[in-house]
Amino acid sequence: MTDLEQLRWQIDQTDKEIAELLKERFDFTAMIAAVKDRDGIPTLNSQREDVVLTKVTENLRDPQVGKAITEIFKKIMDESKKQQNQLLNRVGEAK
Numbered sequence: 001m002t003d004l005e006q007l008r009w010q011i012d013q014t015d016k017e018i019a020e021l022l023k024e025r026f027d028f029t030a031m032i033a034a035v036k037d038r039d040g041i042p043t044l045n046s047q048r049e050d051v052v053l054t055k056v057t058e059n060l061r062d063p064q065v066g067k068a069i070t071e072i073f074k075k076i077m078d079e080s081k082k083q084q085n086q087l088l089n090r091v092g093e094a095k
């Protein structure tokens with residue numbers, strides 16, 4: 001394997017792990033949708049989103065990496081809200 005192939009192989013393994021962890025995260029946000037539906041809680045919680053962004057970046061030393069991870073997590077949370085709204089719509093009670 002060339003250096004490039006070796007590094008791309010490592011990226012492929014990392015991507016698989018990221019995808020599995022994201023799937024796990026979406027399973028939890030689907031469970032949160034069910035709780036919100038049951039308790040009449042809106043999908044969006046900006047304060048919680050700020051906490052998530054702080055937690056995922058607080059131990060990073062490189063500000064540029066921190067900025068990139070913040071943007072990625074904003075997108076993940078957008079998808080999570082989309083997913084929750086779809087689940088809530090399915091049971092006829094979008095919030």
Ligand SMILES: C=C(O[C@@H]1C=C(C(=O)O)C=C[C@H]1O)C(=O)O
Binds near residue numbers: 043044045080081
């Ligand atoms: C998952 C939740 O719903 C929304 C999505 C969030 C997320 O994906 O982390 C965080 C806050 C909410 O805007 C939640 O309220 O915890």
